[in-house]
Amino acid sequence: MTRPTDGNQHTAAIDDPLSGGPADVPISNAAAAESSRVRRTISPAQLRQTFENDVMRAGRGVRRALATAVREAVRAGRLALIRAGVSHGLRILSRVLAGRGARNVAVESYGLHTYSGLLAAAGLKTLLPPLDTHGTDPVPPDGTDAVLLTPAHQFPVGTALRRDRRMAVVDWAGRTGGLVLEDDYDGEFRFDRQRVGALQGLAPDCVAYLGTASNTLAPGLRLAWMALPPTLAAETVAAKEPIDSCEVVSQLTMAEFITSGAYSRHLRAARRRYRDRRDSLVTALAQHAPEVRVIGTAAGLHTVLGLPPGKEQQVLQSATRQGLKVAGLSLYRNEPSLNVMADALVVGYGVPSDDAWPQALSALVRALS
Numbered sequence: 001m002t003r004p005t006d007g008n009q010h011t012a013a014i015d016d017p018l019s020g021g022p023a024d025v026p027i028s029n030a031a032a033a034e035s036s037r038v039r040r041t042i043s044p045a046q047l048r049q050t051f052e053n054d055v056m057r058a059g060r061g062v063r064r065a066l067a068t069a070v071r072e073a074v075r076a077g078r079l080a081l082i083r084a085g086v087s088h089g090l091r092i093l094s095r096v097l098a099g100r101g102a103r104n105v106a107v108e109s110y111g112l113h114t115y116s117g118l119l120a121a122a123g124l125k126t127l128l129p130p131l132d133t134h135g136t137d138p139v140p141p142d143g144t145d146a147v148l149l150t151p152a153h154q155f156p157v158g159t160a161l162r163r164d165r166r167m168a169v170v171d172w173a174g175r176t177g178g179l180v181l182e183d184d185y186d187g188e189f190r191f192d193r194q195r196v197g198a199l200q201g202l203a204p205d206c207v208a209y210l211g212t213a214s215n216t217l218a219p220g221l222r223l224a225w226m227a228l229p230p231t232l233a234a235e236t237v238a239a240k241e242p243i244d245s246c247e248v249v250s251q252l253t254m255a256e257f258i259t260s261g262a263y264s265r266h267l268r269a270a271r272r273r274y275r276d277r278r279d280s281l282v283t284a285l286a287q288h289a290p291e292v293r294v295i296g297t298a299a300g301l302h303t304v305l306g307l308p309p310g311k312e313q314q315v316l317q318s319a320t321r322q323g324l325k326v327a328g329l330s331l332y333r334n335e336p337s338l339n340v341m342a343d344a345l346v347v348g349y350g351v352p353s354d355d356a357w358p359q360a361l362s363a364l365v366r367a368l369s
């Protein structure tokens with residue numbers, strides 16, 4: 001299995017059952033239906049402005065719509081830029097950080113390798129604070145200028161950053177002038193526990209919040225948003241290169257999708273569907289593979305299956321024979337990791353269609369038994 005080369009590869013192709021990631025919703029139909037009504041809530045003047053100006057700064061209607069949709073903790077007034085994915089936002093912010101003289105960014109010791117690549121491309125070095133079952137160590141090593149976290153649902157391990165650690169990391173940022181980059185890639189899909197607020201809501205002056213439609217709708221849309229500390233906003237707009245833009249029609253369609261209430265309805269239905277899948281997966285494994293520990297099930301579209309020691313490669317091969325594309329947890333270890341976690345599989349349940357899901361689940365059970 002190859003390492004992912006971009007932020008979506010772990011979510012993989014649509015015909016890869018059980019490879020984690022995007023929602024299998026008929027977004028194209030929904031979006032098409034909604035786009036026919038764009039003019040109803042976005043005035044002709046706003047439309048003109050959106051098409052004529054730099055999309056990332058203009059599109060006030062889009063920004064307002066998104067502000068109503070993203071998690072309440074995100075300060076709506078600070079919702080600054082629309083961009084083409086978390087990865088796009090990180091690329092821009094890496095340039096801003098490098099331009100300010102930053103050298104080191106702490107990233108979680110397990111995560112997407114793409115991120116280290118994006119940071120390195122801007123000349124930034126990555127440091128790896130330790131990660132445990134309560135999330136990443138909140139006080140990054142000396143010399144850290146920024147820290148990149150998935151606090152609501154650690155990717156891939158699936159834990160939420162514990163409350164004292166959330167406080168500690170924003171305290172660190174406030175004390176040192178450091179920046180927290182908050183990757184909220186699947187915050188909309190929370191099943192069992194109370195909502196975990198965004199770090200950005202705790203400390204809007206030192207947290208850059210990155211949200212995305214890649215999991216709520218589809219990664220191919222390349223539609224995402226970020227809320228920035230006011231002191232970073234102008235530099236961030238300036239760091240965007242002229243060709244570095246996001247397509248306008250999708251933004252307007254998304255704005256209408258949100259303001260019409262259809263996006264909220266879609267999220268509610270998707271949450272139910274994924275919770276049901278998660279439940280069926282947990283039940284099937286408890287019955288047929290009780291030695292497997294199911295971890296990180298409270299949120300998101302993927303789960304981690306803890307395996308007996310030394311079993312990861314064997315189970316991966318067996319999954320491949322069953323026609324499944326799943327990843328081993330070790331794939332996401334950012335070398336040199338300070339701690340090595342036990343053998344485990346990272347299993348996404350967002351991709352298969354409703355029809356394909358029972359078969360995919362049976363194949364997973366066979367691979368594990």
Ligand SMILES: Cc1ncc(COP(=O)(O)O)c(C=O)c1O
Pocket residue numbers: 007008011021084085086087088112150155183185211212213214215219224
């Ligand atoms: C950890 C993580 N961050 C971000 C994203 C989304 O990235 P993008 O918005 O670039 O598609 C994903 C993919 O779903 C992810 O797994």
